[in-house]
Amino acid sequence: MALGLLALFPLAGSDFYNELVTKVMILAIFALSLDLLVGYTGLVSFGHAAFYGIGAYALGLLAPKYDPANLWLTLAAAVACAGLAALIVGVFVVRARGIYFIMVTLAFAQMFYFVFHDTKFGGGSDGISMNFKPVAAIGSFIPFNLSDANHVYYFVFAALVTVFLFLRTLSRSSFGRALQGIRSNEERMRSLGFPVYRYKLASFTLAGALAGLAGYLSAMQFGFVNPELLSWHQSGNVLLMLILGGLGIMYGADVGAFVFVALEELFSSVTTHWQLLLGATIILLVIFLPGGLASVASRFRRLLIGAPSE
């Protein structure tokens, strides 16, 4: 049903809300990719924005200055670049556990941030503006036009549905089961003979590649990239989306992205210091609502039928 509503949305919504919902769907892809790590594999990454940013920069760097880029080629290149970066970082970080993993992923993400921020390689702190939207040409056939906001909307919508279905299939496959096994008890999986290190590395790489896809879409929608895409605020915000929606629940990431953007719009319409409200909300949420918004329903049920709490 939610899918149907999303599919029909551009018919009713104004341009502003169209773009906003497109943004939400891109963030939902980003959050879904992180859910593979946090919710399914049990690896809390605080540096996921690095791969989002790398995907975005891939478009910025590959797009010719005076011609539109080819959508399919640059998209594939962006996903490949982000995946490769995640593979390289993963070799170092997936050995680490728990708190260690959090710190190391943050540090590596910051390294990428400095590479884009301090060197002239990606336009420095100003980033890169793109003059053209990518063209979806297959040979001479052009199925849709990304200069049209509605077409962008449906393209992102299709990407979200694809990623969603892909991850759902993955989570039910033997690979996905193994990841969930690693989350609940890594030692047991190891003694059962699973190559835990390789499974974690594969999960990290895949999550990075999907984050790259989200980053690419964001660069495509807004037409520019800057180092802020890789900043650790971005990594914090996407974790927040995941928590808002609930971990390891596929639709949780989508709900979380939606609630996050709604909060951002709401708070920034009240005050320019909206991050103060956001920060306070996060603190209250953690203290008073462990388990995220997704736990509200079960808490409510417990309250009504008086079942004992866990």
Place this chain on the structure above:
Amino acid sequence: MDFYSFLIQLLNSIQYGLLLFLVASGLTLIFGIMGIINLAHGSFYMIGAYMAFTLSSLTGSLFAAIVLGIVLSVILGVFLEWALFSHLYKRDHLEQVLLTYGLILVFEELRSLIVGNDVHGVNVPDILNWSLPLTDTLSYPAYRLFMSAVCLVLAVLLYLVIRRTRLGMMIRAGSSNREMVQSLGLNINLVYRLVFALGVALAAFAGMIAAPVSSVYPGMGTQVLIICFVVVVIGGIGSVWGALLAALLIGLADTFGKVLIPQAAGVTVYVLMAAILLWRPEGLFRRI
């Protein structure tokens, strides 16, 4: 590079390393003893620097500002432990990350509301506003020597507190087995509160003495936080001596990286971290 410019860079890297140690030691103690990952630790450094700026212009003296600032940061530490962090001991790391991330947003916005977003300088106190001449053209500022000396004294004091006092014994015991400490009748919650306040005060103190050298600017907290994460990762989580060694290593890598390979200045520290992670995935030291 001739001997004197090498000496200057060496002194700079030691000073930077010791300063990082003050912030990182609190971070690693709070993790090692309380099991909490505290992203807001860099904010305490930022708060310290802004206190140095505000209080020294109010009182007219940096030293008075530092004394006042230490008192305020201990109060802040005790309050935060009581109001927020005491709820986090039984929660998982993800929730700790989120809460402390929220705290950073709150501190940064409060800073912007109260002091604004401008960069401010803090004056070096008159007594220390001179330079030690090395050659005819090169000299070394006395204030930086003062900073290194103070940090060194604090590192020694920290060593004595942890190794030689009753509190230190409780800290060491709490880090290895907190249930046992509790069942022996020691008030572990009080130890937690003291350790947390100590960590806040150390970070704020580092920010206060660094303010005349680094100036005071938005985002300074995050910058220090992330470098301190690197320090803690290299040194081994929970290990104070590992943090000291790692902080000095980072100081050297960063300072000489900037001089020798200026194109890759921001990255040298992370390359060092990656190399050490390959060699020792758990960091250099294991215990406190």
